[in-house]
Amino acid sequence: xxxxxxxxxxxxxxxxxxxxxxxxxxxxxxxxxxxxxxxxxxxxxxxxxxxxxxxxxxxxxxxxxxxxxxxxxxxxxxxxxxxxxxxxxxxxxxxxxxxxxxxxxxxxxxxxxxxxxxxxxxxxxxxxxxxxxxxxxxxxxxxxxxxxxxxxxxxxxxxxxxxxxxxxxxxxxxxxxxxxxxxxxxxxxxxxxxxxxxxxxxxxxxxxxxxxxxxxxxxxxxxxxxxxxxxxxxxxxxxxxxxxxxxxxxxxxxxxxxxxxxxxxxxxxxxxxxxxxxxxxxxxxxxxxxxxxxxxxxxxxxxxxxxxxxxxxxxxxxxxxxxxxxxxxxxxxxxxxxxxxxxxxxxxxxxxxxxxxxxxxxxxxxxxxxxxxxxxxxxxxxxxxxxxxxxxxxxxxxxxxxxxxxxxxxxxxxxxxxxxxxxxxxxxxxxxxxxxxxxxxxxxxxxxxxxxxxxxxxxxxxxxxxxxxxxxxxxxxxxxxxxxxxxxxxxxxxxxxxxxxxxxxxxxxxxxxxxxxxxxxxxxxxxxxxxxxxxxxxxxxxxxxxxxxxxxxxxxxxxxxxxxxxxxxxxxxxxxxxxxxxxxxx
Numbered sequence: 001x002x003x004x005x006x007x008x009x010x011x012x013x014x015x016x017x018x019x020x021x022x023x024x025x026x027x028x029x030x031x032x033x034x035x036x037x038x039x040x041x042x043x044x045x046x047x048x049x050x051x052x053x054x055x056x057x058x059x060x061x062x063x064x065x066x067x068x069x070x071x072x073x074x075x076x077x078x079x080x081x082x083x084x085x086x087x088x089x090x091x092x093x094x095x096x097x098x099x100x101x102x103x104x105x106x107x108x109x110x111x112x113x114x115x116x117x118x119x120x121x122x123x124x125x126x127x128x129x130x131x132x133x134x135x136x137x138x139x140x141x142x143x144x145x146x147x148x149x150x151x152x153x154x155x156x157x158x159x160x161x162x163x164x165x166x167x168x169x170x171x172x173x174x175x176x177x178x179x180x181x182x183x184x185x186x187x188x189x190x191x192x193x194x195x196x197x198x199x200x201x202x203x204x205x206x207x208x209x210x211x212x213x214x215x216x217x218x219x220x221x222x223x224x225x226x227x228x229x230x231x232x233x234x235x236x237x238x239x240x241x242x243x244x245x246x247x248x249x250x251x252x253x254x255x256x257x258x259x260x261x262x263x264x265x266x267x268x269x270x271x272x273x274x275x276x277x278x279x280x281x282x283x284x285x286x287x288x289x290x291x292x293x294x295x296x297x298x299x300x301x302x303x304x305x306x307x308x309x310x311x312x313x314x315x316x317x318x319x320x321x322x323x324x325x326x327x328x329x330x331x332x333x334x335x336x337x338x339x340x341x342x343x344x345x346x347x348x349x350x351x352x353x354x355x356x357x358x359x360x361x362x363x364x365x366x367x368x369x370x371x372x373x374x375x376x377x378x379x380x381x382x383x384x385x386x387x388x389x390x391x392x393x394x395x396x397x398x399x400x401x402x403x404x405x406x407x408x409x410x411x412x413x414x415x416x417x418x419x420x421x422x423x424x425x426x427x428x429x430x431x432x433x434x435x436x437x438x439x440x441x442x443x444x445x446x447x448x449x450x451x452x453x454x455x456x457x458x459x460x461x462x463x464x465x466x467x468x469x470x471x472x473x474x475x476x477x478x479x480x481x482x483x484x485x486x487x488x489x490x491x492x493x494x495x496x497x498x499x500x501x502x503x504x505x506x507x508x509x510x511x512x513x514x515x516x517x518x519x520x521x522x523x524x525x526x527x528x529x530x531x532x533x534x535x536x537x538x539x540x541x542x543x544x545x546x547x548x549x550x551x552x553x554x555x556x557x558x559x560x561x562x563x564x565x566x567x568x569x570x571x572x573x574x575x576x577x578x579x580x581x582x583x584x585x586x
Contacts, residue, residue, distance in 0.1 A: 134249045135464055137228050142462045145223045149214045149422055156212060157357055164416060166355045173352045180352070201372055201514030202426030203506050212364055213425035220424070221505045223462050224250070224471045244478055245493075245501045249464065250471040255479035260541055261583040263534060266312045267527070267576070268584050274314030275523040275576035288316055295319040302326060311530030314523055314576065321437040327529050328450035330398075336446075344442040347388045350418070358417045362386045366428045374518050375432045384441035385431045385448055389419060392449060396420030399453045421457070429513040430456045433521050455528060455536060459509050468536040470509055476537060477504045480544035484582070488547060488554050498563055504543040511539060512575075520575045527576075542575060545582035549573070 157164055168176060200206045202216065227247045253259075267273070274291060278284045295315065298306045299322055307326045315323050325336070333339045351359070366383040369375040375382075389395065396419055431448045438444040458469045465472070481500055482489050492498045507515050512524060524542060528535035546567070547554065553566035 138249070138462065138464050141223050141227045144226075145215065145219060145462065148219065152214050153357070153422065156214075156361070160357070160360075162357050162360070164357050168353060168355055172355075176352050180348075201368055201429055201510070203429060203510035203512070203514040205503075205506055206371070211425060212361060214361070214422055216425040217460075217506050217509045220460055220462065220470060220509065221474075221502065224474065244475075245499045246471060246475040246478055248475075250475040251479075252466070252468060252472040252476065255476040255540075257480060257483055257583060257586070260480070260537065264527075264531065264538065264541075264579075264583065267579055269580050271313060273576055273580075274316055274526075275520075275574070276580070278316075292316050292319060295323060299323065299326065308530050308532065311526045313530075315526050317519070317522075320522065320526070324437065324447055324529065328447055328454075330450060340442050340446050343394075344388060344445065347391045350391045351387055356390065356417060358390050358423070359387060362390050362423055362428070365423060365425065368426060368428055369432060372432075372514060375435070378432065378435040381435050381439075381441045381444060382428050382431055385434075385445045386423075386428050388441070388445045389431075389449060389452070390417050390423075391419065393418050393420075395449060395453060399457050424460055426510060427460075429510050432513055433518055433525070436518060436522070454533075456511065458536065459511060459539075467533055470505070473508050473536060473540045474501050474505050476540040477501065477508070477543045480540060481547055484544060484548055485551055488551055491555065492557070492563065496557065496559065496563070498560060500547060503563075503567060504540075504547075507543050507546075508539045512542065515570050516573060516575055517571050520573065524575050538579070541579060541582065545578045546570060546573065548582055549578060 153164070224247075225245055227249070261268075269276075272287060272291075274288075277287045278291075281287050291313075295310060296319070298310045299319065304327060307323050311323065311327065329336060331339055363383055363386075366386050367379060369379050369382050393415075396415055399420065430452065431444065434444045434447055434451075438447065458465075458467060459473075461469045462471060463469055468476075478489075478501060481504075489500060492500050511528075512521050516524070524538065527538055531538070550566045554563065557563045557566065
């Protein structure tokens with residue numbers, strides 16, 4: 001179905017049309033009536049009127065005396081390359097994928113409630129069965145984490161003597177707007193802790209004892225590891241804990257190197273890639289010129305599928321922002337800039353109208369960029385982006401498939417915070433790389449919210465799902481590490497008492513922001529976008545590949561300090577060649 005967005009009033013309650021928007025319907029379907037229904041719904045969308053205006057202007061230019069000439073003219077404009085038809089096809093493809101995810105979660109909720117006692121894991125029965133008791137065990141662990149988050153939020157509110165939400169007076173609202181527009185000064189009323197440059201981002205395991213936070217990656221990992229499995233008679237709990245840190249119920253499917261190489265076959269060195277050929281070829285300028293030319297053709301077509309296919313081999317930096325916009329933007333609009341301005345102005349007004357405790361926490365979190373030499377100059381942009389994110393109800397609506405799993409505080413008739421997600425420590429790291437694509441906070445935010453609802457939300461979510469989530473990605477990492485380097489896993493886990501997943505979990509949860517160089521992060525995210533949801537598994541592969549890359553140092557490690565030293569500086573790693581070597585060198 002064409003789904004209603006947060007800032008449009010149109011919607012169709014019929015079943016989804018085919019990917020070509022006008023598909024084959026039941027024989028008794030009144031096609032004319034259905035077409036009128038579609039048109040009626042589209043009349044409330046600006047793109048419809050822009051298309052109609054274009055047809056009228058073109059017809060007036062032709063000065064045709066025959067009114068019937070409008071029909072072929074409209075058809076020609078509708079079907080032209082990058083025209084209205086392509087815009088609608090892209091939108092329907094995105095909405096259909098979103099509806100599919102919601103249907104998957106509905107089935108998972110049924111399993112959790114015990115209505116599907118014969119449910120199997122996403123591995124299609126090739127691993128242990130997953131039934132209602134397992135879903136309840138995960139739900140119990142998640143609720144324990146939510147209880148911890150709620151207690152911390154209430155304690156912070158009491159310690160700071162600041163309510164969770166307060167409506168500003170008109171005078172306070174005016175002062176807030178003047179201050180924000182003139183100097184963008186920081187709110188120091190809460191006396192937030194200072195952030196010291198040079199200590200690193202949260203993805204490196206930095207633990208500032210004075211930080212104000214609700215939960216962090218360590219809390220999430222402990223929640224996952226503490227899930228109480230429903231052990232069958234054939235399984236040994238001692239063996240499970242001896243050879244794995246993550247419960248087996250989080251197994252998503254076959255997680256072998258061979259399977260990953262098959263799934264991500266286009267990563268093979270047989271194909272040319274941005275991130276490899278642009279610095280190893282004898283004539284990289286020729287390669288980049290050809291790659292840019294192909295990318296410009298994709299942009300001209302405005303085809304979502306072509307852009308995804310193009311992303312699987314990496315994007316030139318000069319085209320990345322436009323191509324990401326094409327892949328990610330789900331709003332049916334012919335003027336994205338106008339939509340962005342209107343939407344962000346609405347969010348700004350809400351920020352000025354209400355003072356939320358979460359706003360203060362998110363501004364403190366945004367200051368994490370001071371700890372990295374690459375990102376510290378973007379503090380103002382990051383603060384604005386994350387402030388928009390907290391207030392945007394679009395997040396709660398479009399992450400509805402996972403809404404049951406977000407850490408929401410429900411008030412009478414309200415969701416707190418408005419986006420439906422209580423932030424963890426370091427969540428602003430997700431927005432940092434986007435500052436290299438868009439120089440304005442509004443443009444960066446529109447990309448960020450799409451990335452968050454499709455990818456990043458899953459990286460701090462604890463649930464059983466057919467969609468890759470943090471627990472399943474950590475489990476995949478363990479499988480890959482044990483297959484490629486079983487001695488390293490055994491040495492770290494049982495000789496040194498260090499769980500490899502404690503490092504991999506941070507890297508995966510933060511999507512390698514702060515671990516890899518900024519361009520390497522963007523190259524990795526290119527592939528994530530190209531492969532859609534399955535692309536998140538590349539984070540697990542990347543983590544396992546880094547362990548393999550540092551295998552010599554890890555084998556010689558004798559204590560925690562040696563292991564920390566092995567991972568102390570990964571900024572020089574070229575991630576795409578490393579993935580190719582790991583997956584295809586055998």
